[in-house]
Amino acid sequence: MGVPSLPQTSFNYANINLPAHFTINNPDFGNISRLDNTPNNNQISDAGATLGRVLFYDKRLSANDTTACASCHLQENGFSDPRQLSVGFDGGLTGRHSMSLANAAYYENGRFFWDERADTLEDQVLLPIQDSVEMGMDLDDLEVKLTATSFYGELFDDAFGSTDVTSERISLALAQFVRSMVSFESKFDEGFDNGGDFNPNGVFTAEEELGRQLFFSNNNGPNCDACHETAAMILDQPRNNGLDANTNADQGTGGGRFKSPSLRNIAVTAPYMHDGRFGTLEEVVEHYNSGIQDHPQLANQLQQNGQPEQLNLSQAEMNALVAFMETLTDESFLTDPKFSDPFED
Ligand code: HEC
Ligand code: HEC
Incomplete structure (x- = not known):
């Protein structure tokens, strides 16, 4: 245990300058x-x-x-x-x-x-x-x-x-x-300009860009951002994302609805979901692609004609979604001394 070692001048926590894509009203994200x-x-x-x-x-x-x-x-x-x-x-x-x-x-x-x-x-x-x-x-x-x-x-x-x-x-x-x-200093964030617009050139690989487009696609595609919203990549409200047909083991907020934390740094926060059932992002994507279970409370964003949605993604598209989520890893955040253990010397 011992005594914490703290900097002479305190770290800056109170005045963070978030980049424009967090703070302006752009159509993809909003303020x-x-x-x-x-x-x-x-x-x-x-x-x-x-x-x-x-x-x-x-x-x-x-x-x-x-x-x-x-x-x-x-x-x-x-x-x-x-x-x-x-x-x-x-x-x-x-x-x-x-x-x-x-x-x-x-x-x-x-x-x-x-x-x-x-x-x-x-x-x-x-x-x-x-x-x-x-x-x-x-x-x-x-x-x-x-x-x-x-x-x-x-x-x-x-x-x-x-x-x-x-x-x-x-x-x-x-x-x-x-x-x-x-967390706002990932590879994904590097793709935005000061006006809050995203340009993949020179930042994203073609695969990452395909994944980004799938993530932010409309209702005909995976449409992940219907729920995981804004530049903070945060859920809009608790939802049932079709993990189980029977949710008696854990109803979450009711009806098998759960909150999810932000998808920022998702590549390093495995395992996934409230019970940690998926060990990899590939398994998560496979779930959304073909594993959605029917449930009376299943979120309508994950239904098609009243049935659990089947995305029918190709293997390349599934890999691309994973590659996009990997761009959300923010090494500055994960190693920033202001968030680190002050008892360690
Ligand atoms: C023994 C492990 C453990 C310890 C110690 C622990 N947590 Fe957690 N924390 C969890 C688990 C597990 C959850 C999810 C529990 C659930 O939702 O039922 C959680 C959830 C949270 C959440 C909710 C995040 C969200 O987005 O809803 C916050 C915030 C949090 N913990 C902060 C803390 C803080 C602050 C402390 C110390 C005072 C702490 N935790 C100590 C395991 C732990
Ligand atoms: C209907 C809203 C909704 C849609 C659409 C959606 N998700 Fe989710 N997502 C959730 C909910 C709710 C959870 C938490 C569920 C739980 O743990 O029970 C979650 C959890 C996750 C997690 C795990 C988070 C963690 O910290 O464990 C990942 C990764 C994820 N979603 C990725 C995606 C991807 C990729 C897509 C698009 C293919 C997508 N989601 C589409 C609602 C949604």
Whole structure:
């Protein structure tokens, strides 16, 4: 555990200059600011997100000092977990696959978890701490523990103007850090000009460009962006994407509908879906191509004449969709020191 090592001048979290394709009203994407779920009383500050970063990586947040948020949300994996189910503080397994965290700020209805059981991010971040499988900690005990940990007083003071450690402040700071995780420097982003228009020349291979066109095709094609929307590549709302004809094992938000995290960095966040059933992007594409299951709540974007859609893609087209999704990998984001473990030296 030990003491975090932090930069003299804080990293920049509060003033991010997003590129034009995030912020202008272009027909493909639209302005993401309308999707921003940041509440007025918890705008990101550099000191708040810095405290959030330390908390996110601190194993003291678990009952036996073994497990941090970062144990199940790994930066190199887009803040998801390569294990199908994550391992909690006492060796127990989580009920679903860990979710990647990039662009969580831009989920419009502002609810969190695959089944959206947390109404806000501020509510969400306190739940894993108290979860009996994940971190097993009591919030009152956590306040006492962090008050007794020498370096926290100054961090709380910088962020909130006094050294008091409260669970409300823990929640605010963790939420600021998570919302600061915006990914916008992938190969895909390099293809946009300052006017927000995309030009593949010199950036994309022919295969990647074919994949992009399929992803953003209309109703006659895969039409992935009907649901995975905007430059943040975020789902519009929870949906049933035809994984199972019978969803009794897990109904998600109801009727087998689930939230999905952003597809940013999707190539490094395997396995996929709420239960981590698919090990590769090829399997995901195969699902959308020929595996959609009928269900009373199946999203209409995945139906044709009332039947589960069959895309009949060629192997080359399926490969192209995978190649396009691989362009969403953002090495700057995955290695940015401002999101890294401050306890590591
Ligand atoms: C033991 C593993 C584990 C730990 C520790 C853990 N998480 Fe998670 N996290 C998960 C899993 C699994 C899910 C999905 C659970 C579900 O939806 O039922 C998840 C979901 C989330 C989500 C929802 C993302 C979305 O888009 O809806 C956020 C945010 C999150 N975790 C943040 C945190 C923070 C902050 C901490 C530390 C306070 C933390 N997690 C600790 C495993 C973990
Ligand atoms: C009807 C809306 C809809 C359409 C259209 C759609 N998806 Fe999805 N997608 C979802 C939902 C909902 C999930 C999460 C489902 C779950 O885990 O139960 C998801 C999950 C995913 C995931 C896994 C995300 C993760 O973090 O595990 C990938 C990858 C994906 N979709 C790619 C695509 C591609 C490629 C297409 C086009 C061929 C597509 N989607 C079309 C709704 C949609």
